[in-house]
Amino acid sequence: xxxxxCLLWLDDFKVYEQILARAGLAxxxxxxxxxxxxxxxxxxxxxxxxxxxxxxxGCLARMPKLRWIQAMTAGVESWVGxxxxxxxxxxxxxxGSHRHSMSENILGALFHLTKPYAAVALDQxxxxxxxxxxTLLAGQTLGILGLGAIGQELARKAAALDMRxxxxxxxxxPVPHVEQVYSGEQTAEVLxxxxxxxxxxxxxxxxxxxxxxxxxxxxxxxxxxxxFGRGSLIVDEDLIAAVNNKTIAxxxxxxxxxxxxxxxxxxxxxxNILVLPHIGGGHAGRGAVVAEIFADNLRRxxxxxxxxTAVDRxxxx
Numbered sequence: 029x030x031x032x033x034c035l036l037w038l039d040d041f042k043v044y045e046q047i048l049a050r051a052g053l054a055x056x057x058x059x060x061x062x063x064x065x066x067x068x069x070x071x072x073x074x075x076x077x078x079x080x081x082x083x084x085x086g087c088l089a090r091m092p093k094l095r096w097i098q099a100m101t102a103g104v105e106s107w108v109g110x111x112x113x114x115x116x117x118x119x120x121x122x123x124g125s126h127r128h129s130m131s132e133n134i135l136g137a138l139f140h141l142t143k144p145y146a147a148v149a150l151d152q153x154x155x156x157x158x159x160x161x162x163t164l165l166a167g168q169t170l171g172i173l174g175l176g177a178i179g180q181e182l183a184r185k186a187a188a189l190d191m192r193x194x195x196x197x198x199x200x201x202p203v204p205h206v207e208q209v210y211s212g213e214q215t216a217e218v219l220x221x222x223x224x225x226x227x228x229x230x231x232x233x234x235x236x237x238x239x240x241x242x243x244x245x246x247x248x249x250x251x252x253x254x255x256f257g258r259g260s261l262i263v264d265e266d267l268i269a270a271v272n273n274k275t276i277a278x279x280x281x282x283x284x285x286x287x288x289x290x291x292x293x294x295x296x297x298x299x300n301i302l303v304l305p306h307i308g309g310g311h312a313g314r315g316a317v318v319a320e321i322f323a324d325n326l327r328r329x330x331x332x333x334x335x336x337t338a339v340d341r342x343x344x345x
Contacts, residue, residue: 031058033072033093034326037081038100039064040315044080047319053326078329080322088112096329098322099339102126102178102309103258105231108341120325121345122318123337124177126309130256131182133308134226135189137254137280138165140302141224166190171222173215173238174229174257175203182226194218219246227257230345237263244270250277256308259284264295271300282308 034057036044041061048054057078062068064082073090080098088094089112096118099107104121107113140146144160151158170186172179172195180203183193187205194208196215203209210217212234219225225247229235239253239262247253253276255262264285270276278300284293287306295301325335339345 030075031056032077033058033060033075034078035068035072035076035081036061037064037068037079037083037085038315040319043315044319044322047316047323048326051323051327053323053330056330078326084110084113086111088114088117096120096325096335098122098325100318103231103345104339105258105344108339108344118335119339119341120335120337121339122321125314125317125321127177127181129311129314130178130228130308131185133282134182134254134256135185137282137302137304138170138186138224141252141278141280168192168223169194169221171195171218171225172206173218173225173227175206175209176228176230178256179226179228180204180206182228194221215243216246219243220248223248223251225251225253227253227255227261229257229261230343231258231260232344236260239263239267241266241270244275247276249274252277253279254281255279256282259287264293268294268298268301271298278302280304282306 036059045054045059045061060068060072067085068087073087075093076091077093078096079091079094082100084107088110094117097107098120100122102121102123102125104119107119142163142165144162147160166189169192172182172193175183175195175197179195183195183203183205186193193206194210195206196210196212196218197203198212200209200211227239229238237260241263244266253267267279271278280302281295282304283306289295289303295303321337325337328335
C-alpha cells in the first residue's frame with residue numbers, strides 16, 4: 029500500500045526531514061522536497077495529501093487529494109481565497125514562530141527611540157564627546173493592538189521593564205502582564221493612553237486601513253506608532269501627514285504594502301519615520317522552529333486530533 033504524499037515546498041526541507049525523522053513521522057509519508065523557487069514534478073501533484081510551503085504556486089487545483097496545508101508564516105492572507113483551495117482543506121499557520129524574535133525586535137525599536145546609542149555611534153566617528161540623556165521606558169504606557177502570541181510575549185517583556193501595558197484582543201479577557209484588555213471596538217481607549225502604540229493585528233477586511241487620519245488624531249502628540257503587523261494596516265498618506273503635522277511624534281515601520289519599499293516612497297525621506305527592512309520575525313533558527321510546529325501538527329493529523337495552529341478562514345487568521 030502506497031504512503032500518503034507530503035510535499036515540502038521550501039528551501040530548508042532537509043531540516044524538516046530530520047525533525048520528522050526524529051519525531052518518528054518520516055516513514056509514515058512519502059516525502060518530496062522542492063526548493064521554494066522550484067516546481068514540483070507534475071506526476072506528484074495529483075497524489076499530494078499534505079503541503080508545507082511558502083506558496084501554492086497556482087497548483088492547488090491540481091491536488092485533488094490535498095487535505096491539509098501548513099503555511100510558513102503566521103499571516104495567511106496569501107492563502108485564504110487562493111485559487112483551487114477547497115473548503116474541506118485545513119489551513120494551518122506558523123503561529124508562535126515569531127514570538128521571541130518579533131518581541132525582541134520591537135523592544136529594540138523602543139530602545140532606539142529612547143536611548144541615544146545611534147547618535148553616540150555617529151559622535152564616535154568624529155571623535156566627539158557629547159553628553160546625551162536617555163528617556164525612561166519605565167512608567168510609560170505601551171499599547172498593543174493585537175494581543176496574540178507575539179503581543180503577549182511583548183507584554184511580558186515590557187512589564188519586566190516596568191512599563192504599563194494595555195491592549196486590544198478580539199475576545200477581551202485577562203492577559204498576564206496586561207493591565208487592561210479592551211475589545212477592538214474600544215481601540216480609541218488604547219490610542220488615547222499609550223505613549224507607544226504597537227500594531228500586531230492580522231490582515232482582515234476589518235483591519236485594512238485601520239490606522240487612518242481619524243485614529244491618528246486620537247493618539248498623544250508625543251506618542252510613537254510601531255507597525256510590525258502588516259503594511260495594509262496603515263493608510264500611508266495619513267501617517268505621513270500626521271508625522272509632518274506633529275499630530276504624533278513619529279513611527280517605526282517594519283512592514284509595507286509593497287516590499288521591498290520603493291526608493292521613491294516618501295516614508296524614506298519623512299523625518300521621524302524609521303524604515304526597517306522587514307527584520308521583525310526573522311532569525312537564524314526560525315526554520316527549525318516552524319518545522320517543529322509542522323511536526324506537531326503532523327502528529328495530530330496522523331492521530332486524528334485537532335491541529336494546534338488551524339486557521340479560521342472566515343476570520344482570516
